[in-house]
Amino acid sequence: MKKTLRIRKMIKDCDLEVLAGKKGVDFTVDVEMISRPQFEIMGNFEFSDPQRLMIIGVQESNYLESHTKEEREKMVKGLFNLKPPAIIFPVNPEVEKVLDLFKRFGDEYNVPILRSNLNTTPLNSMLYVYLHKELSETISVHGVLMDIHGMGCLIIGGSGIGKSETALELIKRGHILVSDDLVDIYESSAGSLIGTAPRILKRYLEIRGIGIVDVISMFGSGAYRERKRIHMVVELEYWQKDKEYDRLGIESDTMKYFNTEIPKITIPVLPGRNIATLVESAAMNEKLKEMGYNAAVTFTQNVSKLARGEFEDE
Structure with missing residues (x-):
């Protein structure tokens, strides 16, 4: 049977802060992979997996900021229409510019908006290890x-x-x-x-x-x-x-x-x-065997040399 992980448990285990979408914390995630939704923000949903957690980093934030307010709202709404289990922000001033928009849609769609105390790369690594541990057989x-x-x-x-x-x-x-x-x-x-x-x-x-x-x-x-x-x-x-x-x-x-x-x-x-x-x-x-030394093999080789008269004391 496929394992699932409740968002509430992930929040506690990974020390995440709930910023919005609190009604969605009892939803579950069952996919180990994490999404950086750059293509989805651009409107390409062909290869999207809506069951993945999303991380919004500096690249996604800067891309959204390069568009008008109306365009940003349309792009972000497209993400929430996928109904992801949760959207997670790293601790980075660069992403704060779009945070209010995500918080508004998070409450509207009941999608938890979470913030970590880690930067994007360590956050991604930590979540991958954690999800693999929790969801693996x-x-x-x-x-x-x-x-x-x-x-x-x-x-x-x-x-x-x-x-x-x-x-x-x-x-x-x-x-x-x-x-x-x-x-x-x-x-x-x-x-x-x-x-x-x-x-x-x-x-x-x-x-x-x-x-x-x-x-x-x-x-x-x-x-x-x-x-x-x-x-x-x-x-x-x-x-x-x-x-x-x-x-x-x-x-x-x-x-x-x-x-x-x-x-x-x-x-x-x-x-x-x-x-x-x-x-x-x-x-x-x-441990010695993993390092390439096997005492038993060396011993039997020495015994064979001794039998042939080839063994020399060191």
Whole structure:
């Protein structure tokens, strides 16, 4: 089912000011793309998408100002006849010249006229990222997402295996929590998965025997971040005697979310094994692989050289 976003929520999340058209704030938007309506202002509506949010920047404002009052009114009325979800202005004195006209039509057509505290380019970028996050298809995965040395590490495993306890130890070591218990994942672009916490779970850890831990209050604001690209999956599972575990790291497993595959490492859990250290090492090792160095490959190459009598100690 296609996701929708209520304008009222966008106003709150993006810190936008409502200037006019307040009756339209409960309308919804379901399109990620944003329109700079230069062609529409000139009267060309052939490729218009009325479901897009509109941004009126300096170029649009200057073009409108170059025409007579009657022409401006006709052009702006043409925009409102499209019934866009909302029209947003950046913080720029240049656009103030046409703002009153848009506010008048906003109240008449019940189209919210909003103002940001950002300039046009950062406003456009912020809205694109925000709309993509809110409107993209999302899946929820039981697990913990950590930022370990810049690597987004999704820790999964059965209930009670120690995911949250591992996260707590990693946070004590200076790593960063993104989400505990449930991770919302969406594909920001081809090959890029972003994980974030559901609103109710942001900044919290649940530790059996202790309860709810607020990581920001306990460890400082640097212990938490809103979202993180997921680079790898670490699955914790109880040690199985009859299962062969990769001892060298040559075999590569993956996990697929949407159309993106990411490396997956399985760590067997036994009493006495320091899981936080193992997860930390796995993340650092994966980072080295991304940088072009694979210790397992180098090791097997050295073993082959040794077997041929070609290996030399450095």
